[in-house]
Amino acid sequence: MTLPLSALPAGLWRASELAHCHRAGHTTGFAALDAELPGDGWPHGAVTELLSERPGIGEWRLLAPALRDLTQAGQPVMVIAPxxxxxxxxxAGWGIDLRWLSVVMRPVHSGHSARQAPRARGGRGGQGGQRMRAEDRDMLWCAEQALKSACCGAVLTWLPAATPEQIRRLQVAAGGGETLAWVVRGPAAVATASAAPLRLGLVVGQGSRLGVQFHKRRGPPRLEPLWLTLPAPYAPVPQPVTGADDARPVPVRSGPAPSSAPSTVSLVSASGVSHGLLDRPASAVSGARDRLSAHTG
Structure with missing residues (x-):
């Protein structure tokens, strides 16, 4: 006798069909991607791994619609170790309310190279021969506590050297909650086991296109990547005319779309010092980091 799918216990699904989640996922903002995900969106209470070729290929623009929805609804978003x-x-130009966005940066070691950074005691190395340094363990701890606290709408973290055991810890911390959780790692991580129920590879395409590869999902395999057209990184904003008698054409600059949100976010270093620097030039940020390192060193 063949049982209907609705009669199967929760957590079981036919391999030829996408899993039916007890709660609908949060829409990604891309209808084509929603149609390929169990629950029709980013899963709540589960880790989603994003295996990116390199930083900055479009992962922020991929997540921008969800981050916009959460922050505009007053739900805190924690960004860890970008x-x-x-x-x-x-x-802010993508509509993200920066008042609800907090960023935890890795500590800056003055006068020490990455090779001289302390390594974690015990445990096995991460993927690609990398080993988790002390500051990486701190970032892992931040992500785990943010998920356990259940006070965030989403947690986005970069953990390139995370081990399968550490990903399982994050999955346990996120399990059963309402928080969206993304962990960004390198493409070599696809060769290792992972407790994350959803693993997506990100590959760069021409123009503003991003390829999404489905390495793991609760559903049938998809061999071909799904190509998405991402929102433009910047929108041209016309400058206002300063005088009524000025007949010259209005200049156009390249910048983000206007927003009522402030131009700074809460930036927290691993030393616990909170400051807002994200609206300053890179030179100002670098100088502030040097002063912070000298002060804490």
């Missing part, structure tokens, strides 16, 4: 300082005006 490889580069996020550009706050661009985030």
């Amino acid at each position: 490889p580069m300082l996020p550009y706050a005006p661009a985030l």
